[in-house]
Amino acid sequence: MTHALTPDDGWHVSPQLRRAWITGTCADEQAWSVEAHLSECAICRQDVARHLASAVADIAGNSGPRSVRELVDDVHLRLVDLPEQVPLRPASVTRRWRALLGLRQVGLTWAVVLVALLAGATILDLLAGSRLLGGAPPTAASGAAAWFAGGGSWVAAVAPILPVLGVALAYGPGLDPAHEMTAATPVAGLRLVLWRTAGVLLTTVPAALVLELVVAANRQIGSSTPHPTRWLLPALGLTLVVLALGSRVGTAMATAGVASLWVLGVVAPLGTEAAPLLLTDVPPAFWALLAGGAGLVLVLRRDRLDALHSPPHHGGLA
């Protein structure tokens, strides 16, 4: 019950007041009201305890005087000795994703986006596929320029960016009711678009895989099999790589780096005898592994994603 946890006036100790109280720099009247409130409010007690710990870690460090550390540990233990009283649900990753993608909101729209992306990839594949792999593949001797001239698909060269553009449109000001508020948050911009793209692709790729398997199982002799995953997997892999790198060097830098490498991989062979390796010979397994690796990095670094470049005043006293 909420009223058992907190006084019912809804007031809580503000971060600034908390800081002042912990460091003993607030006026006596303020200190009294903070203490009176703390005696009633489990949430603020936990809050103070958490910041006390980080404040002392800052001040004393690991080599701090033992007596101070012991004292603080003692106070800290007494303050946080309320394990079951605060039934706060942890922020779950699933809820975060669902919110990020607006899943609860746009169940139908979501299905439309998924189907549209799947259909788009399949159509692209059927249009270009015969030239890429199915029909008469350009020989190595004809060279990369000839490969493009001979119908090697330019669409393949821009395919990884297409889902990103689609997502940017779908979650734009016209369609996302909370866009105005979202635009004023630090995640807004490229990073938010990329996270949403990753989310969209993570659900589309398995659907595409199922589609491919079903078609392959039922296909008649002579007909071509669509491979939508061939278009979606590189997009997923590159998006996740940008996000993973971005957690280290910043999203703009990561995007520029990965985009440059991609362009280089597509354009560089133009002067040579070979067809662009990136667009022809890279097996889907490579992109899947790349996506998996980048995804693993993101999971391992999940705490840093939020904290990247955080100003010190989130962390406690500093």
Next chain:
Amino acid sequence: MTLIDTHAAVGADRLVVRYRKRTALAGIDLDLGPGVHGLLGPNGAGKSTLMRVLATVTSPTEGSVQVAGVNPASPGRARDARRRLGYLPQAFGFYPRFTVREFVEYFAWLKEVPGPQIPLAVQRAIDRVDLGARADEQLRRLSGGMVRRVGIAQAIVNDPDVLLLDEPTAGLDPEQRLDFRALVRELGVDACVLVSTHLVEDVAVACHDVVLLQDGRLVFTGTPDELVARADTDAPGDTDVERGYTSVLRAARRSPR
């Protein structure tokens, strides 16, 4: 403490905003510190535009703004400013199927509140707007006034140094408006709170000072008492503050630009 105080501020320097040919803000100079500041003006005066520029949603056409101690003109600085910012837009769009908690939690994440702190931050924000008992209900089941309070909760979930509330009292009943004034006064102790409203009385009661806009220009800044002192005896209005408000607007209309 001084370090924190410099963050609890917004400013504008010869700020001009034009939408195609229409000039929404025609050269605003502003410097607001911690406290509750009321932003008044007739419809179309540029209140929401000023809010949107300070919220880093719109860019200045000319001039610059300072938000929480930084100029958000570059993406990196904008990110710093946005982390310390709370914003409730006038057109408050929301997701009806989200619960109160999910919605506030979503914005805590968007505002880069560190993961382990999110549950407490969300609970605190919901408690402060007095929605603790409805925390796990979907937004579509709440009244208009409650939805507004959810909007305020998402704005304060990151303990912002700068809080921008655009018409926050719209849809609140008189009792809720009293609660809201108390909350805003409390937030204004250590944050820079800018509240735009068309209710002159709200400003008189809840705000430390008043900023009055007309036709994209600043026509008055001062305390509510100073606004009252500007009242002409023959000015229309039911209260002293309203008479002060209409007097300043009439004087501004008469004076040449």
